[in-house]
Amino acid sequence: xxxxxxxxxxxxxxxxxxxxxxxxxxxxxxxxxxxxxxxxxxxxxxxxxxxxxxxxxxxxxxxxxxxxxxxxxxxxxxxxxxxxxxxxxxxxxxxxxxxxxxxxxxxxxxxxxxxxxxxxxxxx
Amino acid sequence: xxxxxxxxxxxxxxxxxxxxxxxxxxxxxxxxxxxxxxxxxxxxxxxxxxxxxxxxxxxxxxxxxxxxxxxxxxxxxxxxxxxxxxxxxxxxxxxxxxxxxxxxxxxxxxxxxxxxxxxxxxxxxxxxxxxxxxxxxxxxxxxxxxxxxxxxxxxxxxxxxxxxxxxxxxxxxxxxxxxxxxxxxxxxxxxxxxxxxxxxxxxxxxxxxxxxxxxxxxxxxxxxxxxxxxxxxxxxxxxxxxxxxxxxxxxxxxxxxxxxxxxxxxxxxxxxxxxxxxxxxxxxxxxxxxxxxxxxxxxxxxxxxxxxxxxxxxxxxxxxxxxxxxxxxxxxxxxxxxxxxxxxxxxxxxxxxxxxxxxxxxxxxxxxxxxxxxxxxxxxxxxxxxxxxxxxxxxxxxxxxxxxxxxxxxxxxxxxxxxxxxxxxxxxxxxxxxxxxxxxxxxxxxxxxxxxxxxxxxxxxxxxxxxxxxxxxxxxxxxxxxxxxxxxxxxxxxxxxxxxxxxxxxxxxxxxxxxxxxxxxxxxxxxxxxxxxxxxxxxxxxxxxxxxxxxxxxxxxxxxxxxxxxxxxxxxxxxxxxxxxxxxxxxxxxxxxxxxxxxxxxxxxxxxxxxxxxxxxxxxxxxxxxxxxxxxxxxxxxxxxxxxxxxxxxxxxxxxxxxxxxxx
Numbered sequence: 001x002x003x004x005x006x007x008x009x010x011x012x013x014x015x016x017x018x019x020x021x022x023x024x025x026x027x028x029x030x031x032x033x034x035x036x037x038x039x040x041x042x043x044x045x046x047x048x049x050x051x052x053x054x055x056x057x058x059x060x061x062x063x064x065x066x067x068x069x070x071x072x073x074x075x076x077x078x079x080x081x082x083x084x085x086x087x088x089x090x091x092x093x094x095x096x097x098x099x100x101x102x103x104x105x106x107x108x109x110x111x112x113x114x115x116x117x118x119x120x121x122x123x124x
Numbered sequence: 125x126x127x128x129x130x131x132x133x134x135x136x137x138x139x140x141x142x143x144x145x146x147x148x149x150x151x152x153x154x155x156x157x158x159x160x161x162x163x164x165x166x167x168x169x170x171x172x173x174x175x176x177x178x179x180x181x182x183x184x185x186x187x188x189x190x191x192x193x194x195x196x197x198x199x200x201x202x203x204x205x206x207x208x209x210x211x212x213x214x215x216x217x218x219x220x221x222x223x224x225x226x227x228x229x230x231x232x233x234x235x236x237x238x239x240x241x242x243x244x245x246x247x248x249x250x251x252x253x254x255x256x257x258x259x260x261x262x263x264x265x266x267x268x269x270x271x272x273x274x275x276x277x278x279x280x281x282x283x284x285x286x287x288x289x290x291x292x293x294x295x296x297x298x299x300x301x302x303x304x305x306x307x308x309x310x311x312x313x314x315x316x317x318x319x320x321x322x323x324x325x326x327x328x329x330x331x332x333x334x335x336x337x338x339x340x341x342x343x344x345x346x347x348x349x350x351x352x353x354x355x356x357x358x359x360x361x362x363x364x365x366x367x368x369x370x371x372x373x374x375x376x377x378x379x380x381x382x383x384x385x386x387x388x389x390x391x392x393x394x395x396x397x398x399x400x401x402x403x404x405x406x407x408x409x410x411x412x413x414x415x416x417x418x419x420x421x422x423x424x425x426x427x428x429x430x431x432x433x434x435x436x437x438x439x440x441x442x443x444x445x446x447x448x449x450x451x452x453x454x455x456x457x458x459x460x461x462x463x464x465x466x467x468x469x470x471x472x473x474x475x476x477x478x479x480x481x482x483x484x485x486x487x488x489x490x491x492x493x494x495x496x497x498x499x500x501x502x503x504x505x506x507x508x509x510x511x512x513x514x515x516x517x518x519x520x521x522x523x524x525x526x527x528x529x530x531x532x533x534x535x536x537x538x539x540x541x542x543x544x545x546x547x548x549x550x551x552x553x554x555x556x557x558x559x560x561x562x563x564x565x566x567x568x569x570x571x572x573x574x575x576x577x578x579x580x581x582x583x584x585x586x587x588x589x590x591x592x593x594x595x596x597x598x599x600x601x602x603x604x605x606x607x608x609x610x611x612x613x614x615x616x617x618x619x620x621x622x623x624x625x626x627x628x629x630x631x632x633x634x635x636x637x638x639x640x641x642x643x644x645x646x647x648x649x650x651x652x653x654x655x656x657x658x659x660x661x662x663x664x665x666x667x668x669x670x671x672x673x674x675x676x677x678x679x680x681x682x683x684x685x686x687x688x689x690x691x692x693x694x695x696x697x698x699x700x701x702x703x704x705x706x707x708x709x710x711x712x713x714x715x716x717x718x719x720x721x722x723x724x725x726x727x728x729x730x731x732x733x734x735x736x737x738x739x740x741x742x743x744x745x746x747x748x749x750x751x752x753x754x755x756x757x758x759x760x761x762x763x764x765x766x767x768x769x770x771x772x773x774x775x776x777x778x779x780x781x782x783x784x785x786x787x788x
Contacts (some may be wrong), residue, residue, distance in 0.1 A: 014550045014554070016550070016551065016554040016582060016585065016586050016589070017550055017551075017553050017554040017557070019554070019558075019582065020553070020554040020555070020556075020557030020558040020561065020582065020586075021553075021557050023557065023558060023561035023562075023565075023579065024557040024558070024560050024561040024564075026561070027560075027561045027564035027565055028465075028564065029463075058546070058629055058630060060629060085545070085546040085547075085549035085550050085553065086543075086545070086546050086549075086630065105549075106549045106550065106552070106553035107494075107549055107552040107553035107555070107556040107557075108553070108556070109556065109560070110556075110557065110560040110561075111465070111466075111467040114465065114467070115467065
């Protein structure tokens with residue numbers, strides 16, 4: 001049994017999706033912290049107590065890609081999993097260039113997400 | 125030869141038995157005079173072996189495994205009723221009886237018992253049965269072909285098989301149990317072995333040989349051969365990252381007999397960790413499952429080999445081979461109990477006892493609904509794209525305004541197709557996550573129905589949201605030549621903004637609306653007006669392609685133009701319009717876009733003018749352009765209207781209105 005539950009930060013501006021993802025991860029025994037924007041994530045000194053970020057690409061305001069770059073620039077090594085509801089090659093390339101453990105297209109099955117998290121946070 | 129009287133098959137069979145009896149009696153008579161016992165082989169050269177088979181099992185005949193193997197092998201031997209095979213069953217119970225004396229007595233007994241029975245083949249199931257048959261064949265059934273099944277390949281690899289013996293081996297491996305345990309328990313640290321001691325075990329003897337190698341990467345705790353009570357006590361206090369591998373308990377350390385499947389159940393009742401098992405007949409009795417051996421194909425394959433031998437093929441031409449009898453099978457209830465992620469199970473795993481619950485009915489509906497929506501969305505998008513390709517040619521055909529306007533609306537939707545897919549994927553994603561979460565919640569004890577209810581309500585809400593998007597799009601796509609009705613211009617704007625927002629976000633454009641708090645009533649066709657606003661907005665968004673990212677702003681404003689007119693302006697922060705463009709912008713087929721058709725704005729003008737209004741374009745002082753249309757207002761615009769945009773108290777006479785998103 002892991003010593004402490006892993007915590008995943010979820011950043012998405014869609015409240016329904018945010019809630020659904022939180023429930024799903026909690027049901028899998030993971031802790032979650034939900035943020036409705038990149039700005040909200042940055043404002044709450046977000047790296048603390050988080051093992052992994054599940055990040056929507058197209059957020060209102062600061063985009064997920066921009067947040068990823070900001071995190072890298074500040075020296076953060078938090079693993080990032082991008083998700084998006086757009087099926088768009090350019091977005092995928094941008095996300096991969098920014099750096100991510102996985103890139104998920106909504107809607108995605110929980111299995112895929114859990115596997116991505118397991119990859120991002122070994123021994124989770 | 126049995127076809128004489130098909131209506132009295134029974135009689136024919138009796139006749140056949142009588143014949144073979146007479147034949148063997150004759151043979152034995154000859155054999156006795158010839159001192160040695162006649163080998164059935166002697167006449168096999170001239171005619172086929174007799175169609176009777178002795179099936180020898182090594183266990184208690186009522187064990188479920190044995191029941192399955194002997195039933196299925198008999199059925200398989202008799203797949204062709206016209207060519208009946210007579211079967212005899214001998215279950216030797218070597219698990220509880222053994223020793224040379226027992227075997228010698230069995231040999232004597234069988235020699236007497238089968239003295240007058242012509243046996244065409246021996247079918248032996250299990251290593252101990254095979255060993256007995258090979259050691260006894262010469263004295264009981266000399267030269268009779270032997271077919272075996274359910275023998276581990278290591279067992280037959282040790283012994284050199286005599287002539288006339290073939291069969292199918294099965295792979296019972298501790299390694300398989302380890303891999304099943306690893307699938308069930310991530311980060312497995314310890315595997316606890318429960319069963320008869322390997323040296324006494326019929327099928328799992330070779331596990332002992334695998335242990336040293338496997339111990340390098342896993343900690344084994346060997347509880348085989350302990351008294352049952354000790355086993356029960358120990359399996360109830362295992363550490364978290366352990367699993368149990370149960371083989372079979374026939375006799376425990378105190379010498380008490382057990383029915384292996386019942387022993388499994390009793391172990392499972394007290395075990396605090398999941399139990400992996402090696403045989404299909406254990407599934408459903410408390411084990412979580414694993415790579416299990418399947419009695420049915422084992423019996424079928426061996427019996428089919430026997431049939432080929434009976435049909436005259438020599439065992440030498442049927443080489444021994446390993447059968448494919450191990451399947452990953454798991455018990456759903458146990459997977460849920462131990463919180464096992466199905467994705468971790470081996471590929472192609474079969475899950476049994478999946479319990480349909482009330483939730484699963486809802487899941488069908490929710491996912492089915494989502495599927496329909498997805499299909500609809502794909503279809504609609506496909507149609508749109510198809511139409512768009514043809515739209516240029518069709519425009520040149522100069523159909524009526526309604527026709528062209530309709531096409532233009534489709535093109536508008538096509539421009540938004542990526543964002544419409546986005547809008548559908550969001551609620552679909554929420555539905556899927558919630559549905560999966562609810563599935564997991566249903567396995568929690570105690571069941572929190574309140575939370576599950578809440579999840580279902582959210583699923584319904586997301587589904588409604590997706591359905592609204594479809595309805596919305598369909599309204600806009602429908603050919604709409606309806607009579608003009610009294611509508612609120614603000615509603616038109618809200619509708620269009622809803623549709624545009626995702627696309628705008630994709631392009632990094634902020635959309636703001638400044639809506640007059642009063643109701644702006646006009647008599648118009650709502651869909652056509654939405655189309656005008658959509659065209660103006662898309663035009664503005666297109667114009668901001670080269671604008672710096674943070675400065676792309678689209679502003680839509682409504683208000684009273686004068687006492688009897690209302691107006692809508694759509695402003696962008698794009699490049700503005702060149703002087704000659706400004707004059708021609710509403711002309712048909714005028715476009716500054718490389719791939720533009722040049723109809724959007726001319727259609728907008730036609731629609732507005734038809735409703736008795738005017739449309740115009742101008743450059744904004746700070747850069748960018750403003751498009752404006754004016755329509756005659758229906759009632760005096762001075763009547764205040766409570767609205768969601770201004771949170772003031774509603775006057776008493778205000779009629780409640782549905783929110784824009786729900787209005788059709």
